[in-house]
Amino acid sequence: MTGKLVEIDDLKVHFPITKGIIFDKVIGHVKAVDGVSLSIGQGQTYGLVGESGCGKSTLGRALLQLTKPTAGSVKLGGVDLTTLPPEKLRAQRKRMQMIFQDPMSSLDPRQNIESILSEGLLAHGIGGNRDGRRALISRTLDAVGLPQWALSRYPHEFSGGQRQRIGIARALVLSPELIVADEPVSALDVSIQAQVINLLDELQNELGLTYLVIAHDLAVVRHISDTVGVMYLGALVEEASSNDLYRRPLHPYTKALMSAVPVPDPLVEERRERILLKGDLPSPANPPSGCRFRTRCPWAKERCAQERPELREVDGHKVACHYAEELSGLLAAV
Amino acid sequence: MTALARKKIAKLERLAELAAVHSKEQGESLWREALKRVRRNPSAIVGASILGVFILIAVLGPFLVPYDPGQIGVGIPFGLEVKEGQAIYPGPNSEFWLGLDHQGRDMFSRMIVGARQTLLVGVVATAIGLTLGCLIGGIAGAAYGLGGKRGRTIDNVLMRFIDMLLAMPSLLLAISLVALLRPSLMTVMIAVGFISVPIFARLLRGAMIAQSNAEYVVAATSLGVHKRKIALSHILPNSIAPVLVQATLTLATAIIEAAGLSFLGLGNPDSSQAEWGTMLADGLFNSRFDYAPHLALFPAIGIIITALGFTLLGEAMREALDPKLRK
Structure with missing residues (x-):
């Protein structure tokens, strides 16, 4: 590894939703990407x-x-492409x-x-x-x-x-x-x-x-x-x-994704517990308050509706969940 | 036993032939494949044959005529005279295959010479409409698809102008244009061409906007290809097929519209030039239709058959080029 080639910082891509016959009025945004930071x-x-x-x-x-980003920066080998x-x-x-x-x-x-x-x-x-x-x-x-x-x-x-x-x-x-x-x-x-x-x-x-x-x-x-x-x-x-x-997935959503992958062994497949997500993906034009996953999370608590969890380091993972530590024990059992 | 073996050999030979066809050296472009499909289509064959005969007549016209198409009273030496007062119009006979018109000129010769005028007006008018329409539609489509916000403004201005043209009934627009510019062969062609501009412009713009959302345009952008080159070498070639089909169909309507203008007395004022639209008007108004319907009938049939030829070919091209109908 010789340094980072790609550095994305707080990248946002919002698509305006417009309405109107003659003059377009912006009535909202589809927040397709809403604050992603990562590096490769x-x-x-x-x-x-x-x-x-x-x-x-x-x-x-x-x-x-x-697609032109709404905000944030994308650096390729140190060159900021957005500007x-x-x-x-x-x-x-x-x-x-x-x-x-x-x-x-x-x-x-x-x-x-x-x-x-x-x-x-x-x-x-x-x-x-x-x-x-x-x-x-x-x-x-x-x-x-x-x-x-x-x-x-x-x-x-x-x-x-x-x-x-x-x-x-x-x-x-x-x-x-x-x-x-x-x-x-x-x-x-x-x-x-x-x-x-x-x-x-x-x-x-x-x-x-x-x-x-x-x-x-x-x-x-x-x-x-x-x-x-x-x-x-x-x-x-x-x-x-x-x-x-x-x-060892830590986030409940990751866990749900993993449990959706079929295991090529009928015995294991039969025994293992699956986390089935209820409902659909909420509209990115009107995302839920606090944690975005709370509407479909089986372990959602009150705090999840109020505070948006930041991506933080837990056990070598970066996780955006308030209860990652508590759930990690729980999820390991699943 | 031998019969079975022979059958098997025949089958193998067929397969080998198929394999040979499919292992050709060169790749086949979409145009070549479309041409192949056109050649298999019966309505294309009929349309193309009609047009082939029509074009041959138009080109060779002056060498084919048995009599001078402008010569008045050409039937007198044969004892065939037009007497308008008594409503006598010699009909089709062995000497004059389509009869004599109201001035005693040979209808057959006039029909043949008229083909050239008709073709000329149709082709030049369509070319004018195609060029202007593609220019406006192409700029608007490229600006809308690739030009961002400023492009949309350019598109808006151009398209409102096209909408204005489209709002007027086409023949009325042509009539006003001819009346404004004074009738002549050139004015007829300009007028008939002008009224097909909005169709071409709208068609090309729509196709180009649809194509500019295609994934290969994104791919070309990500390769770093210049926007102008993307518009000209990707979007335009992929959008031109419906325009070419429309051009073939427009040839048919242009011929009808030019005939319509002549019919209304706004055609080429040079009456020594035979033209099917003028001949149709003559047959209806300048002679007795009740006594000599054939004088109107022959030019009408001529117009209809040529228009039909272009329409058949156009439809066949549409079918061949439509990606949805491809096997």
């Missing part, structure tokens, strides 16, 4: 989990400045790339693979002439395990797994430092999921990449991450090293 070390993988609508994708996009003028930001983009969830819709159907892969190189003037770019591209194709004849083909002529490899190649060809992978495998077959995850792993070992992996599949995140953050309703509720978090 050089060469590390940070896994971000949470149910749909918790703001994990928005956080990923805000990190890459694809950069557009042209400087554009130049920074080659340092950070994204892998998308849906490999079909994230590839322009009218571009062949060579054109897709050379686009970033052209935008940043990398590789010099056409032959230089070709050499870079063909090396990248080898790295992601795609055949050279793919160059003249179009995205719709590939299978889902191959398309995702194209998406990975597009991100890699710029030799970025950071890759944000937004649900990189959830649109793929299970057999191909493993291939793609292993590919990401290998590439990290070879190239020293730093990942932010966003997923709702806990097994995928556990496999690939060094540190895992759990998000609920726009905020981090727990953050710990991958093994720690899975072995």
Whole structure:
């Protein structure tokens, strides 16, 4: 570990809700991301989990400045991206790339693979002439395990797994430092999921990449991450090293998430107790007072409605729960 | 036994053929695939055949005519004379296949020569509408999709102008334009082109706004591609298909509208140039429709068939390019 590559400080992304026929009046905000701070070390993988609508994708996009943050700062290797003028930001983009969830819709159907892969190189003037770019591209194709004849083909002529490899190649060809992978495998077959995850792993070992992996599949995140953050309703509720978090979740929400993962052993599966969450995710436009999870937390007390718990250090985890210590004993028994 | 074996061999051969088709060297772009689908569509074949004949006639017209289309009283040497006072109009016969018009000119020759005028007006008018419409719609769509707050203002200004045009009935707008600019061939083309501007502008803008939310646009942004390049090389090519379909369909309406203007006496004032719309008006008003309905019928059929050809082709293109209908 050689210092932090990504430092996010109190990042907020609020989307205005407007109403009105002629003049738009802002009547509220959807607080998709509401005060998240995290950092990712050089060469590390940070896994971000949470149910749909918790703001994990928005956080990923805000990190890459694809969605403008409302407040807070994002630093990439010490450069604050939120205050950069557009042209400087554009130049920074080659340092950070994204892998998308849906490999079909994230590839322009009218571009062949060579054109897709050379686009970033052209935008940043990398590789010099056409032959230089070709050499870079063909090396990248080898790295992601795609055949050279793919160059003249179009995205719709590939299978889902191959398309995702194209998406990975597009991100890699710029030799970025950071890759944000937004649900990189959830649109793929299970057999191909493993291939793609292993590919990401290998590439990290070879190239020293730093990942932010966003997923709702806990097994995928556990496999690939060094540190895992759990998000609920726009905020981090727990953050710990991958093994720690899975072995000993401290936050009731994390515990509930873990207990939703089926265990591939019928006896254990039968015996273990599950924490079933009642109700739906509350609206991020009107989040509950105090602790955001209290409306669905089986252990919620009065204090939870009044005070919003800060992320604090407990047993090597960072947890946002007033009763983490007391619950840790209780939860261990579960 | 042998029959079964032969069947099996035939099947294998078919499979090999299929495999050969699928292992082609080059990738296939969406346009090429769409073209393939168009070629299989029967209505496209019918539409294209009609248009092929029409274009051939329009191009070769002057070499195909049996008589000078402007020559008055061309039937007199054959004893066929138009007598308007007595309502005698020689109908279709072996010498003059479509009969003689109210001035005793050969209808068949005039129909053939008229095809060129009709095609010219249709194509030029559509080109004017397409260019202007795509310019306005493209700027508005790109500004709205990528330009942030200032882009939305630009879009708003342009679209209110388009709404103004759209609010006026199209033929009325064309009539006022022609009346304002004085009738001539060019004015007809400008007027007919102008009324199709709002359709193209709205269509392209809508498609571009829809495309600018697509994931590959986000992907291009994250690659660091310039906004102008994203608009021109990603959003525009993916939005142009419905516009091209509309252009084919607009060719049909442009022909009808140009004929309508001529019909109302606002067409090309140079009456030596045969034009189907003018001929239709002549057939209805300048001769006795009750005695010689064919003088109105032939130009009407000409207009209808050409418009039908363009419409069939346009519909087939729409089907081929619609991503939802793709297998």
